[in-house]
Structure formats: C-alpha cells, structure tokens
Amino acid sequence: MRLYSLLLPACLALLVSCGVPEDRFRLEGRFRNLDQGEFYLFSYRDGTKDTLKIMDGRFSYEAELADTSVYVIMFPNFSELPVVAQPGCVVKIEGDVSHLKETEVKGTAENEQLTAFRLETKEMMPPDVKERAGKYIEDHTASAASIYLLRRYFIQSVTPDYARALELCTLLLEAQPTCVELVQLRQQLKRLENVSNGGQMPHFTAEDTKGKTVGDSLLKKKVNVIMTWATWNFESQSMIRQMKRIYDDHPRELGVLTICLNAAASEGRNIFERDSLKWSDVCDGMMWDSPLVYTLGLTFVPDNIVTDAGGKIVARSLRSSELQEKVKEMLE
Numbered sequence: 150m151r152l153y154s155l156l157l158p159a160c161l162a163l164l165v166s167c168g169v170p171e172d173r174f175r176l177e178g179r180f181r182n183l184d185q186g187e188f189y190l191f192s193y194r195d196g197t198k199d200t201l202k203i204m205d206g207r208f209s210y211e212a213e214l215a216d217t218s219v220y221v222i223m224f225p226n227f228s229e230l231p232v233v234a235q236p237g238c239v240v241k242i243e244g245d246v247s248h249l250k251e252t253e254v255k256g257t258a259e260n261e262q263l264t265a266f267r268l269e270t271k272e273m274m275p276p277d278v279k280e281r282a283g284k285y286i287e288d289h290t291a292s293a294a295s296i297y298l299l300r301r302y303f304i305q306s307v308t309p310d311y312a313r314a315l316e317l318c319t320l321l322l323e324a325q326p327t328c329v330e331l332v333q334l335r336q337q338l339k340r341l342e343n344v345s346n347g348g349q350m351p352h353f354t355a356e357d358t359k360g361k362t363v364g365d366s367l368l369k370k371k372v373n374v375i376m377t378w379a380t381w382n383f384e385s386q387s388m389i390r391q392m393k394r395i396y397d398d399h400p401r402e403l404g405v406l407t408i409c410l411n412a413a414a415s416e417g418r419n420i421f422e423r424d425s426l427k428w429s430d431v432c433d434g435m436m437w438d439s440p441l442v443y444t445l446g447l448t449f450v451p452d453n454i455v456t457d458a459g460g461k462i463v464a465r466s467l468r469s470s471e472l473q474e475k476v477k478e479m480l481e
Contacts, residue, residue, distance in 0.1 A: 171237040174214040178242035179207050180252075189223045191381050197412075198381030219297045223383070224249055231297050233259040263294045278302065279310070286317050290324035296331065304338075305449045309466050311341045333437060340446040350460040355441045357429035358414045358421070363406060367429075368456060370404035372479045374472070375454045377447050379410040380417060385451035388469050393426060395473065399480055400427070410436050410450050455479075 169175045176190075183206050190210065191198040201208045201222065214236045222230040222242075232240055232254055240260055244252030250271040254260040266285050270278045282302040286295040299321065303314035315338040322331045354364035368375070374392060378385035389407065396403050409417035409432035417432050433439050445454060455464040455475055464475050 169211065169237060169239060172213055172215065174212055174234045174236060175239045176201075176210040176220070176232060176234070176242070177208070177239060178244075180242075181206060181245040183246045188225075189381065190220055191223065192218060192220055217293045219293050221297075229301075230254070231263060231294065231301075233257060233263065233293050235259075259292055259294050262289065262292070263297075266298075275306075275308075279306065283313065283317060287320065290321050295321055296328075296334075299334075300449060305466075311338055314338055315341075333443075334448070337443060337446055337448050340443065341448075348462050350454070350456050350462060351444055353441055353444045355431045355433070357431050358409075358418050359429070361429060363429045363431065365460065368404045368406060368460070369458055371402040371458055372399075372476055373404040373406075373456045373458075374476060375406045375408065375445065375447075375456075377408045377410055377442070377450050377452045378417075379450050380420060381411075382450045384469065386420070388451050388453075388472065389426070390424065391469060391473055392476075393424065395476055395480075396428065402480055403476065404428070406431070408432070408439070408441060408445075408447065410439075410442075412436060 178201070180203060183203055185205070186203045188201045188203065188208075189198055190201050199210065199212075201210055214234055217233065217235045220232045220234050222232065224230065226249075228249055230242075230249070230252055232242070234240065235257055238257055240254060240256040242252060242254050251268065253268075254264045266281070270281050273281065279302045282298045286298055289295050295317075299314060299317050303310050303317065315335065318331060318335045318338055322328065322335060325331055350365050350368065352365055354362060357363050376385070376388060376392065378389055380386070392405060396405055405428040407426075407428065407430045409430055411417050411432060412434050414432035414434060417430060421430055431441060433441070447454075451469075452466055453472055454462060455467070455472070456462050457479070463479070464471075467475060
C-alpha cells in the first residue's frame, strides 16, 4: 500500500505532462486579455520558425521531436519566452499580455525551474540577473535550459562576458559530452579570444547569394560592418534597415557584409530585393555550421563586428542603437 501511495503521484504527474506519442511534442497556451493574434516560435538549435496563431486567447502547437530542445516564443515587443521541449511531453503556458514577464510555463520539471528563475529575476538589475543565471547554470549542468541561459546572458548580452561564457560552456560540456550544440559553441567561444575588440579581422572568403566571391580584402573602407540576420528574427531585419539608411548616405565610406542564417538562401534574397539592399549577403544554408560563422566567432542573431580601414576590430556584438552610434561616430 505504501509503494502504491508513492507511485500514484508520480504516475499522475507523468500522465499530465506526457500525453503525446514519444516522438512528438505539444505546446498549449492561454493568454488573458488577447482575443486573437500571432506570436513567432523559433528553435534555438536549428533556427526554424513557426507561427503560433492565437484564437480566443488560446493556441496549440505540435511537432515531431527527436531530442530535448529549446524553443523561444518571440513577442511583438521582442521579448522572449523560452520553452524546453521534450519528446512525448505536453507543456502548458498561462499568461497575461499586459504582464508578459509573469507568464508561467508548466508541464515538465525543467520548464518549472526556468519559470521560477524568470519570476525571481524579473525585477532585478542586469548584473544581478547575470550573476543569478551563472548560479542556475552551475546548479543545472545537465539542463537544456542552461544552454539557453548561457547564450542569453553571457553571449547575447549588451555586455557579453566571453571568458565566463567559455568557463560555463566547459562545465556544461562535462555534464553533456555528446551535445553537439555545446561542442560547437565552445569552439566558437575559443575563437572569440582571437577576434575580440582590438584584434584583427581574420582572413576569409565566401560566396554571396549572387555568386560573387567576397572576403575580408573587400572590407577596407573607413568603417566596415559584418552582421548576422535571419528572416525569422525581426530585430536583425530592423538593424539591416537602419544600416541601409546610413549606407545610402555614405556608400564610399561604409562597407557592409551580411550573413543570413536561414536554411534557404532564397528566403533572404527576397528581402534583399524588396528593400533594394546594395551590399553582399552570404547564405550557405549551413546556419550555425557555416564555416564563415565559425571563422568570425559569431554566436547569435543579430550579431555584428565593426572594423576600421586597417581591419582592426573596434567593436562587436552591439545592440541596434549602439551600432548606429558607433558607425556614425567613426564616419564623422
């Protein structure tokens, strides 16, 4: 009888969270104060994008899934909601569109731990959040959520800390030695030691979407900017449009090269043609496995590198407003 009483809660919890076939994942959600709308859902692992259609405040999403992964719901204000997806499980989201930071993600232990972290840190200052994220990663080295937090707070941050990121990535890799994502991320972070601020732009060549060979030898203008972008990332597209306005005013002084992280070059090419962009765009379809991305130590979307005429790296991983200010300052 005692064994039965111990097993019953565990079995009930399993039935609640895991109600789909073992090779599938389902996400169900409800947002109060929202009748209908659309949010975007993209995979941190492979960059694929889907649309979540909200009807009567609710949505449902289901997909094939072979291994645990992290999805991110992108809200219209560019804030992110991470979701740990596990094969055979159902994850449920409850929130209010007027208080998105308080949205709860339930159904699995990892999602509930990650929700607790978000709620605990929602009023903290950025340095305190970063410190708390580091502690979370150290305490949850086998978690997929820790990989997300590593990228979000130590690499994609306004003030990235690549040394700490490499330290934490190595720690995660000890607990997850077969994780390809971590192996690749560690390689990228080690490259950042050579292409950080004050370093020299490494030699590279690539073919752009029009078949033209481009490389570091062409980035010798007064100011040069390399940016990653994707059709599924609105912030990166906004940065491109802002850079276009500066480029149109300074075509002889500003060199720009963009790297599209889409799996299909045609998707990015359509946007380039629509917006009449004049610089080269590289899209080899390899996404994060791209040799060019590895060479330059680019680790997220949008990411960027700014160099002077001599190829010296003067800034990298700037936010949109910071990038505009830096480029204008150097042009003046």
